Amino acid sequence: MSAGDPIAAVLGVAQLPMRTRQPQSTFADLLGRVAQGAIADAGVEPHEVDGMLLAQAPTTLLGVDEPQLWGLAGLPASTRFLGRVHAAAASGIAAFRVACAHVAAGRARRVLVLAADLADEVPNLAGAIGQLGDPFTEKQYPRTAITAAALQMAAYMAAHRADERDMAHVIVKNRANGVDNECAQLRKAVTLDEVVTSPPIAWPIKRLDSSPRTSGAAAVLVGAVRDATPTRRVVATGFGSHACGRMIGAQMVPGHAGQFDGSDLARAAHGAYAMAGVGDPATAIDVAEVYASFGIIELLSIEGLRLAEPGEAARRMAAGEFGRASRLPVNPSGGATCGSPVSATALIRIVEATLQLRGEAGARQVARTPRRAVVAGIGGTFQLHEVGVLQT
Amino acid sequence: MLKPVCIAGAASRVSPRLRGTLESVIHATVGQAVDAAGLRGVDEVDMVVTVASDVLDGIMVPPRSEIAASAGRQYLDVPSSAGHAIAAATVLLETGQLERVLLVGWGEGHKLADHDSRAIQADPFHARPLGAVPAAMAALQAQRLLAEGRHSDDALEAYVALMHRRTAGDATDPVVTGSPPAARGVPQGLRTRWVDGVAAVVLTTAAHPVRLVDVATASRGYWPEDGELDPAQWIREAVRPHDTTPRPVARAADLLEVGATTPVCELHAIDAFRDDAMAFRDPAVNASGGGAAACFGPATGLLRLIAAATTLRAGGAGRPASATVADLVGPIGQQVTVLRLERSGA
Numbered sequence: 001m002s003a004g005d006p007i008a009a010v011l012g013v014a015q016l017p018m019r020t021r022q023p024q025s026t027f028a029d030l031l032g033r034v035a036q037g038a039i040a041d042a043g044v045e046p047h048e049v050d051g052m053l054l055a056q057a058p059t060t061l062l063g064v065d066e067p068q069l070w071g072l073a074g075l076p077a078s079t080r081f082l083g084r085v086h087a088a089a090a091s092g093i094a095a096f097r098v099a100c101a102h103v104a105a106g107r108a109r110r111v112l113v114l115a116a117d118l119a120d121e122v123p124n125l126a127g128a129i130g131q132l133g134d135p136f137t138e139k140q141y142p143r144t145a146i147t148a149a150a151l152q153m154a155a156y157m158a159a160h161r162a163d164e165r166d167m168a169h170v171i172v173k174n175r176a177n178g179v180d181n182e183c184a185q186l187r188k189a190v191t192l193d194e195v196v197t198s199p200p201i202a203w204p205i206k207r208l209d210s211s212p213r214t215s216g217a218a219a220v221l222v223g224a225v226r227d228a229t230p231t232r233r234v235v236a237t238g239f240g241s242h243a244c245g246r247m248i249g250a251q252m253v254p255g256h257a258g259q260f261d262g263s264d265l266a267r268a269a270h271g272a273y274a275m276a277g278v279g280d281p282a283t284a285i286d287v288a289e290v291y292a293s294f295g296i297i298e299l300l301s302i303e304g305l306r307l308a309e310p311g312e313a314a315r316r317m318a319a320g321e322f323g324r325a326s327r328l329p330v331n332p333s334g335g336a337t338c339g340s341p342v343s344a345t346a347l348i349r350i351v352e353a354t355l356q357l358r359g360e361a362g363a364r365q366v367a368r369t370p371r372r373a374v375v376a377g378i379g380g381t382f383q384l385h386e387v388g389v390l391q392t
Numbered sequence: 393m394l395k396p397v398c399i400a401g402a403a404s405r406v407s408p409r410l411r412g413t414l415e416s417v418i419h420a421t422v423g424q425a426v427d428a429a430g431l432r433g434v435d436e437v438d439m440v441v442t443v444a445s446d447v448l449d450g451i452m453v454p455p456r457s458e459i460a461a462s463a464g465r466q467y468l469d470v471p472s473s474a475g476h477a478i479a480a481a482t483v484l485l486e487t488g489q490l491e492r493v494l495l496v497g498w499g500e501g502h503k504l505a506d507h508d509s510r511a512i513q514a515d516p517f518h519a520r521p522l523g524a525v526p527a528a529m530a531a532l533q534a535q536r537l538l539a540e541g542r543h544s545d546d547a548l549e550a551y552v553a554l555m556h557r558r559t560a561g562d563a564t565d566p567v568v569t570g571s572p573p574a575a576r577g578v579p580q581g582l583r584t585r586w587v588d589g590v591a592a593v594v595l596t597t598a599a600h601p602v603r604l605v606d607v608a609t610a611s612r613g614y615w616p617e618d619g620e621l622d623p624a625q626w627i628r629e630a631v632r633p634h635d636t637t638p639r640p641v642a643r644a645a646d647l648l649e650v651g652a653t654t655p656v657c658e659l660h661a662i663d664a665f666r667d668d669a670m671a672f673r674d675p676a677v678n679a680s681g682g683g684a685a686a687c688f689g690p691a692t693g694l695l696r697l698i699a700a701a702t703t704l705r706a707g708g709a710g711r712p713a714s715a716t717v718a719d720l721v722g723p724i725g726q727q728v729t730v731l732r733l734e735r736s737g738a
Contacts, residue, residue: 001488026517054472058452063512065447068472069722070515073613079629081611081727083476086446086469088454094468101483105394107607131452239489241439243467245458271466275489380455384467 001104004277006235008100009228010390011110012042012221013351018185018339021120022215027062028071030116034219035075038112042221043229046076049221051108055095055115056343057086057379060131062121077112088132088379089291089340091115092218092347093386097239099222109224115344116217125213132380145293146210148259148381150202153296155260157204160311164204168195169318170295171208171337177324178334180363183348185214185339209337211293216341218348234357238276238389242267245383259382262304268385269305269376276389278372281306285389286370287356288330289349291377293340301376302330305387325367332356332366346377346386357392394486398600399705399733401429402698404591406686409502414449415459417590418498422461425494425592437594438490439466443477443497443691447509460496460592474693475719475729478595479607485597495593497691501586504689510723514614524615526653526723527582533621533724534581534656540622543659543669548581551672552655552685556585559681581656589688591695599736602701606640606732616726623657623720626728627664641732646712647676647703649696651683652720658682661720676712679703683720693719697731704735711735 001007014037016022016030025033031054039046052075054068064070072078082102085095092115099111119125133143153167172192178184190208198208225235244264258264269281278284288307292298299313307328308316316322322330333352336345353373355361372391378384403424410417426434440462444453454469468484470477474497481493504510511525538545595604610630612620620626631642648665652658662671662678671677680699683692700715717731 007487007489028515057454059446064514064516065445065510066472066513066722069513069614069726070519073615073617078613079611080609081472081476082609083470083480084472085480086452086454086471087467088452097489098468098470098480098483101480101487101489105483105486107479107483131446131450132455134451134456241466241468243440243454243457243462243465245463268466380452384454 003275004237006225006237008103008222008236009225010220010234010354011044011223011227012038013219013354014038014041015183015218015348015351016216017183018214018216018341020185020213020215022118023120027067027116027118030217031071031114032075034116034217035112035114038219038221039076044110049077049110049112051080051082051102051111052077053082053095053099053111053113054084055091055113055347056084057088057091058131061117061119061342082111087384087386089293089342090346090377090379090384090386091343092345092350093375093377093388094241096220096222096347096350096388100236103222103224111222113220113222113347115347117341117343118215119213119341120215145381146205147202149294149296150205152260152300153204156296156299160314162314164196165192166314166318167204167295168192170298171195173317173323174331174335174337177332177364178338181333181338184334185212205294209295211336211340214339214341216339216344218344218351220347220350232358233392234354234390236388236390238272238278240268240271240275240387242385243383261310262300264382265301265304265376265378265385265387266306268387272387272389278389281374285328285372285374286368287332287353287366287373288328289333289353289373289375290331291336291346291349293336295337297378298331298335305374305376324364329366332361332364349375349377350388353390357390395488395597397482397485397604398596398598399602399604399701400594400596400598400600401425402593402701403428404589404695404698406587406589406695408587410500410588414498414500418459418496421590421592422494422496425594429594429596431594434461434494437465437492437494439468439484439493441468441470441477441481441493441495443470443474444499445471445689448499448503448689461494471690473690473719473721473727473729475609475721478697478731479609479729481595482604482607485595491597493595495595495694497694498590499689499691500588501688502588505586519614529615529723530582530654536621537656537660542663547669548656548659551659552580552583554672555655555678555682555685558679559685582654584653584684584687587686587688589686589692589695591691591698593694593697601707601736602704603734603736604731605734608639608641608730610728612726621724623652623661623725623728624664626726627661627718627730630728630730641716641730645714645716645732647700647715648678649680649700649715650678650718651693651696652725653684653687653723655684657720657725658684661718661725665716690721693721700733704733707735
């Protein structure tokens with residue numbers, strides 16, 4: 001395989017409207033609906049699907065361990081289950097990569113990647129994802145995804161002389177984009193003042209800087225490049241991954257600031273761009289969908305993906321770049337700050353990027369027809385980084 | 393053009409209770425596997441793939457995967473089964489996205505002997521209220537399989553005894569003896585001997601004596617919706633050619649390694665490959681003792697891969713040249729992966 005060669009094609013996509021609660025649906029219901037949607041979108045018959053992967057993490061939200069034993073029963077290709085992939089919130093991209101590899105290796109012809117989460121199954125999401133930490137050491141101090149993001153945001157503000165208003169532009173942009181996304185959970189635009197005056201959660205993170213608690217689901221049907229419809233062709237051309245240590249302190253060595261400057265994501269991006277034959281992403285990428293549960297993570301992702309120089313993302317965002325009408329839109333769907341079902345959130349990035357590349361994103365379609373997209377996901381407390389490149 | 397995938401090196405530790413912390417045992421096992429693969433160090437690995445249970449340790453596996461050397465590398469966690477993890481690594485290697493993958497699996501299975509947390513795998517609305525815990529599911533499967541009469545109670549008892557002897561007698565898997573308290577009063581065929589285990593395998597696209605030539609899967613839900621409970625049928629379904637593609641896994645192999653969670657499932661799974669009801673007495677069948685005799689959860693299948701690869705690697709005239717490994721995970725073994733290994737040049 002040479003750089004830039006298509007690995008596999010996205011044949012079909014589906015997602016459900018994101019909501020805080022979906023009391024009318026079980027986990028299995030959600031999976032069934034998106035499976036049906038992706039297969040219909042691809043225009044194939046259910047029996048033509050011969051492989052299935054589940055992106056699912058963490059299972060504590062559902063209270064069901066190994067939920068594929070329950071949730072996939074009766075679905076197309078459930079008798080050809082290829083595995084559950086768990087990379088925390090980055091699971092969707094990791095599972096998509098494995099599905100593409102199964103197809104490219106000829107070991108399956110069409111693989112369905114599914115993901116769903118019901119955030120209302122537990123009274124406290126923070127408690128459910130508390131399994132991120134070691135019960136004997138880390139849970140003794142208040143290091144959560146929120147406090148870790150607060151550290152990142154404070155460090156970014158200090159390093160680049162940015163204030164809270166500078167950092168709020170990304171949320172204003174995303175919430176405005178979310179208004180036009182019929183699947184978004186938060187569809188109300190917010191102002192800069194509303195963001196900076198919203199209640200602090202862990203300074204400088206405020207309530208409106210953060211993604212909501214979300215239930216939702218997504219599915220992507222992966223197939224051979226030859227099976228893609230020419231007019232709707234979207235192919236995967238590159239993937240990269242990078243893991244780092246769980247403990248921030250474990251990496252506090254001179255010269256290593258991966259959790260504070262986006263350079264860990266940059267390592268994953270380096271691999272994906274090399275595989276996809278992308279030299280200068282700032283000019284080669286036309287649209288980006290990145291998982292960012294807090295505004296600061298989108299800014300670090302923009303820099304880590306080399307779509308902006310280090311320290312430039314907040315300033316350029318404030319200047320109006322990365323909007324839907326700009327040369328390089330980032331999260332034209334509104335991103336995870338408008339809705340983020342943890343297990344499905346990275347797969348939704350692929351769904352959204354595919355819709356943009358096909359020109360089927362409706363009211364949220366970017367102004368310039370894109371030819372190449374980058375998708376990114378970060379799992380754990382900024383430990384697991386997944387990047388993919390899609391193009392027409 | 394697909395790249396060949398070879399098994400470059402492996403290591404494992406199995407015992408009733410791990411000596412030392414889980415982290416230290418994983419560290420030692422990974423180091424040993426990397427050495428066995430002839431690598432200068434773990435930095436030569438492109439990707440780490442883990443297979444282990446979040447629930448068993450009360451902490452998510454991916455965030456703590458640095459204990460398996462993931463930090464600084466590409467990373468993937470496939471907790472559903474060793475077979476699924478091997479399949480994912482294989483296709484990523486075959487398609488040239490990676491050159492070396494380190495598979496690491498672990499589980500402190502003794503915790504399941506004390507309290508079977510797998511009970512929360514069942515459908516919470518229908519199965520759990522009926523008490524469909526793994527032990528009940530396995531008992532229903534055993535009733536069905538034994539009623540078919542392919543194997544007698546005596547044969548099953550002989551199978552369990554032989555697998556225990558083979559496991560205890562394996563120098564690489566020391567001190568696996570006795571039955572856990574939870575097994576008292578449980579019929580032989582349903583006794584899973586829960587142990588603690590760690591296994592690490594290096595897969596590579598570089599030439600090595602043992603090649604992984606095929607991977608096939610089949611699966612069912614917690615309670616199979618088609619009513620099929622025979623693991624041999626699931627294996628036949630996995631290896632059946634599809635799209636007119638020949639499946640190397642469907643050919644007879646010199647060696648057979650089959651692992652499931654219960655002995656009764658494991659014994660009936662062997663039927664997919666051998667007609668003889670007493671085939672398990674053949675030293676080429678489950679020479680390592682099978683999965684139920686020393687089980688540490690979804691990663692246990694890595695031991696079957698290691699056992700088959702080790703025998704094939706020994707080589708020599710008249711020695712086995714091919715092996716089939718079947719990994720059956722889940723309360724009734726309903727997540728099936730079948731692998732075909734061949735000795736290069738054989």
